[in-house]
Amino acid sequence: MPKSKFEQIYRMIRDEIESGQISYGEFLPSENEYAARFNCTRNTVRRALSILSGEGFVLPQHGRGVQVIWRPDANRSIFTIGGIESFAEATGRNQKKVVTRVNSFKIITADEKLSMKTGFDIGSELYYIERVRVVDNRALIFDTNYFLRSETEGLTPDIASKSIYHYLEDELHMTITTSRRRVTAEKALKKDRELLDLDSYDFVLVVTGQVFNSKGIMFEYTQSRHRPDQVCFVESAVRQKV
Amino acid sequence: MPKSKFEQIYRMIRDEIESGQISYGEFLPSENEYAARFNCTRNTVRRALSILSGEGFVLPQHGRGVQVIWRPDANRSIFTIGGIESFAEATGRNQKKVVTRVNSFKIITADEKLSMKTGFDIGSELYYIERVRVVDNRALIFDTNYFLRSETEGLTPDIASKSIYHYLEDELHMTITTSRRRVTAEKALKKDRELLDLDSYDFVLVVTGQVFNSKGIMFEYTQSRHRPDQVCFVESAVRQKV
């Protein structure tokens, strides 16, 4: 439920673009028109538009207007890296039948090596979780999660098999804010070949991510290993001349 | 040369973070302090901070302050996907010795198949350019570019061997604004094996991108095929509850 005005406006305009009511190449109504329509100031409209611009939906043109540069058909991809989405959210949007298998669930303590790799302090207690994501009966993703126990107390294998983010947000009332992700490709390891349906592929697309909560604490480090032909990461950026 | 105030402020704070003067975990001075220091209003400070937040440098915390969540050592990567950087810019920042070999340069017309793939209109005249990027004497990247001729008139193989973006911005005075990129991994093709030093890797990391100019015209479609162990894409995102 969006409470702030600029979020509501953002959402309304985005929906019009995604549904094709305003199509590729067209110009949006002017900021002043929107301000009158939504009974707010131009500043508030501009805030909504700046989100749309940052997400690659529209392109503001000085003196001309704001043009739509989004093609609805362009999102064949399963995942979007231009935002934070949990696996459950992403697959839900893509209407796939998904099963999560919990391969391992234990509590470990971060040693120096793990600390270097993940960024957690040495001695931190962590939930170590391995999961396999089965999409339409094919094992496509191998996830390894490290959750900081002090911030995510109460995780269970059962929760891990459903949605950890659902638990963190709705039960622990944690607010997830910022994440940082790296995308690389690597040769498949023995474990990848064992756990995933890689067919003839002998490499995987690897996404590692660090996630922060609203207290500024990094509470999650995750590595996801994907079958390369089944995933695609989309990102949009705005050049800022600095 | 940044002209606007918020850009200058953004840059100053970013430099302090990147140089380690304000280190990981610390809080920035408050918005009011910055406003007084830079002799501007809080709004202008907030605009600079919102860029830093969007780029994953800082994490604003309601009621508490703005915390630095950037580790300077974390950027071993060559490329950043969280922004628009030309190859020349990125390699320049990473202090590598780089040579660009132009493998092919011709003018073609978009047929239906190419139009579907790239998004250019059927019949568009395009510069077709193939380039190999040699970093520290190793051929690591194979680039295929399509530039819309009507917007990039005057491209030559010589320009292609240096920096096309330099030509577009400084000579044609084009303003590059928004880009959209997709990251996937694919099996190496014969051409990849011929042109690149792939060693034992038989797959490549593929980045395709569409770039728009300030007139809202998509003028570039590019596919870059990278040796997977030499590249890494970093992205940061801010979750917005909508």
Place this chain on the structure above:
DNA sequence: TATTTAAACTTGTTTAAACATGTTTTGCAT
């Protein structure tokens, strides 16, 4: 001492207005 309350911070949202700057349209003079 321990607990509660209030004050003094912090960031978040929104309004209002002025001016800058780039683009398109209009209307006038040729």
Place this chain on the structure above:
DNA sequence: ATGCAAAACATGTTTAAACAAGTTTAAATA
């Protein structure tokens, strides 16, 4: 009809101020 200048309109930047809401600190109370 053509060309040009002015007006109208678009987005971009910045200031100023008020209020909302979350966090920390300090004072007052039990």
